[in-house]
Amino acid sequence: DGATLTEPFHLEEATVEGEVSAFDAAFHDQFEAEAATVDGPVELDEAAFHQDVTFDNATFGDTVSARASEFYGDSNLFDDNTSFTGATFRDTVTVQQATFGAVHFEEAVFEGVADFQEAVFDGDVEFTDARFGGTADFDEITVGEDIAFDGVGFGGVAQFRGATFAGGQRTLEDDTTFAGAVFDDDASFAAAAFRFATFAEAVFHGRSVFREAAFDDDARFERVEFHGEAIFEEVRFRGDAAFDDAVFRERCEFRGTTFAGGANRVEADAGFAGARFETDAGFQAVSARTAEFTGTAFGGEIDFTDAELTEFVEFAPRGIDTDVYVDFTRAKLQSGEIHQPSDEWVRYDLTRASLGDVQFVADGAGEERDLLDYVRFCRTEFTEFDGHDFDFGAHRDYLERNDWTIHTFDEPPTGEVTYAVEMTPETTATTYLKAKQAARADGETKIAGEFRVKRQRFIRGESLAVVRDGDASPLARLKNAGRVAENALLGITCGYGMRPLRIAAAFLISPLVFVPLYAFGGSAFATSAGQLDTLGSLATAGGRATFFELVHFSYVSYTTIGYGNIGPTGALARLSAAAEAYLSVVLSALFVYALVKRSEL
Known part of the structure; x- marks a missing residue:
């Protein structure tokens, strides 16, 4: 303890049966312990290693502690590294608040708890193909360069809460990568900060939490499998977020998440092409410029209430053994395309939503007649986005064949949906008023006139409801009876001016x-x-x-x-x-x- 060593220290292939203690020791030259075996506890708390440290293929049979220790090295100089490649730790490893330069843990095996809390990594870090049998605690670590967990197996709980992954300057290498990693238990990256990160083809068997995490560059989650609940609430994606072909077997939550997108204008800010949601998914209050849900499979309710999709969204979903219900209540959709699959129907609820120049498309030939029956227009705004009004003219053929009706909605067969606004005569009249104003503003006077006819019929229904209301005053009932008669006369005789x-x-x-x-x-x-x-x-x-x-x-x-x-x-x-x-x-x-x-x- 407290010793200072200025010469190289060699323990290659050595076997140490007892305890090793180097508390507050300083090693100014190389420390070589390749293939060494240490059966007893190892204490390296507050030790300082100023040159190479090599424990490749070493075996530690008891606890290892290196709290607040310093391991210097530079990954760009091959002779100046800290390396535990292939090492085996059979008990708890504690390196809390330790400082590393470049460090290697490739193929290392941690059979017990691995505690890296608040550790600082100034150089590149490699954990590729490592195995963690117990809890892997990386809470609040700081990584200044690139770090790789490719192919790592996490057998216990994995914790990266509040971790900072700054990434290096090399643009050709990923800053943070968990590609192909397998998490057998719960994993938490809550409040973690990433630059570029990839989790491509990773597998999460337990609950995965990314709540309030921040990605300053692209985030890649292609082909990831989430077998447990996936929580991405309040996440900030400042680059493109790709979840293409990902699988969500349990409920996932993206509530309040921001998909800001990067400079790449080809890829969607929020990409879920080919993704599979086997149960409910929550996208409440998400915001994104562009989003893609083409070929996406939904097996439950998809909740986009209060979402803001400010540039372009493309929806071309399909169902998984059930009818799909997508809730866009109070959502803002500036432009895009919403498709109906050729062999089934997806229901879209646009109650109080703001709809811009969004095109509804039926992928199946001859299905246009029923297209909008699966869209719930209820107090929907059609003119909120300047220069991006909803184009009723593009849907004229459907509207004309369907007697200009937009208020009908094919209810989900489950009958378990609770709508934000009930479709009363007053609500329906207001819906047609908004549609009429939008059509007229777009120069579609024929469509506007037909919507006016529909609106007047439901205005009559409003007045008739007052007439039938026994609690209303006699004067109110009399006035509304007159309105009913007047409305009926206009409707019967001239179709409110349209006939x-x-x-x-x-x-x-x-x-x-x-x-x-x-x-x-x-x-x-x-x-x-x-x-x-x-x-x-x-x-x-x-x-x-x-x-x-x-x-x-x-x-x-x-x-x-x-x-x-x-x-x-x-x-x-x-x-x-x-x-x-x-x-x-x-x-x-x-x-x-x-x-x-x-x-x-």
């Missing part, structure tokens, strides 16, 4: 409504043309003549303020004649109104 032929037909046949009153209404509806006693009178020549005289009288009263050679004699006949004149004015005005509306299309 001029209907109002033309109504204008032509309206006088016929009064003819039965004049013919069979008794003395109150009598005219100078006379009346008919029964329907059978129409079988006689005189009866038919009288009937046609009454038809003539009704049309004359309808189109003029005079009665011609026939006049009303009964009180109600005079009132009806005046009503016909008034009705003709109203219907004429409605006809002109309908023509004007149609001329705007």
Whole structure:
């Protein structure tokens, strides 16, 4: 303990049966212990190694402690390293707060706990193909250069909480790599900081936690298998994040994660092409410029509530033995493509979402008719993004074949979905209002007009609900009854201005409504043309003549303020004649109104 050695120290292939203690010792020259065997405890706390340290293929049968020790070396100088390549540690290893230059642990075996808490690695670090049988604790380590855990097997809990992986200056090598690593138990990288990192083809058998981690460059998770719960909440990806062909067998959470993306504009900021989600996935409040979910398999509910996808998103998912439900409630989708697979349907909930120039595409031929039935438009905004309004014109064929309906939604067969907003008449009317405004702003006046018709029908439903409400005041019910009547008149006669032929037909046949009153209404509806006693009178020549005289009288009263050679004699006949004149004015005005509306299309 406390010794200072200035000469090389050699223990190659030596066997030490007892305890080794070098507390606070200083080694100024090489320390060689290749293939050595130490059966007893080893204490190197606060020791300082100023030159090469070699324990390659050494075996430590008891505990090893090197707390706050210093191991200097430079990975660029082959004769100046700290190396434990192929070493075997049969008990606990503790190197808390130790400082390393370049260090090698390739193929090392840690059978007990490996405690590297708060260790500092100033040079390159190699753990390739190492094995950890117990807990591997790397909490709050600091790595200034590159570090490799390729092919490492973690048999116990792996902890890298608060670790900092700064990465080296060599652009051709990965800063931090866990490629092909296998985690048999839980793994935590919570609050860890990475530059470039790859976990490609890694396998997580337990729960994996990356909560509040930060990746300053690209993060590669291609073909990773997550057999346990995967937590990526509040993660910051400042480069591209690739989860292509990854498999999530349990629930995964990306709540609040930011996919900022790097300078590479070819790859998506959030890439999940070919990924497989076998159960629910949470992407609540995520933000990304671009995202890709092409060929992605979903086996549960996919939650994108409050997500913000600000540039381009491409969804081309497929289901796994079940119908897929994607919840975009209050999400913001500026542009992109949303596909429906050719052999099944994926349901998208856009309740209170903001939709830009997103194109809905049916991959199967002839499926366009049902395309939007699997999209829930409910108080959806279509004009929030300047220059990126939703293009209803691109979906005109579907809308026209489906009678311009956008509020219907094919409910998931499970029936377990709870929507943020119930589709009431008021809500439906508001939805069509927003759609109408968007279509009109885009110059699609025909579509805007049809949405106006739909909206008016549901406005009538709102008023009718008040009329039927026993708790409403009599005055409120009366006012809404008037609105229902007015709305119904506009809808029936002219289709709210969109059906001029209907109002033309109504204008032509309206006088016929009064003819039965004049013919069979008794003395109150009598005219100078006379009346008919029964329907059978129409079988006689005189009866038919009288009937046609009454038809003539009704049309004359309808189109003029005079009665011609026939006049009303009964009180109600005079009132009806005046009503016909008034009705003709109203219907004429409605006809002109309908023509004007149609001329705007």
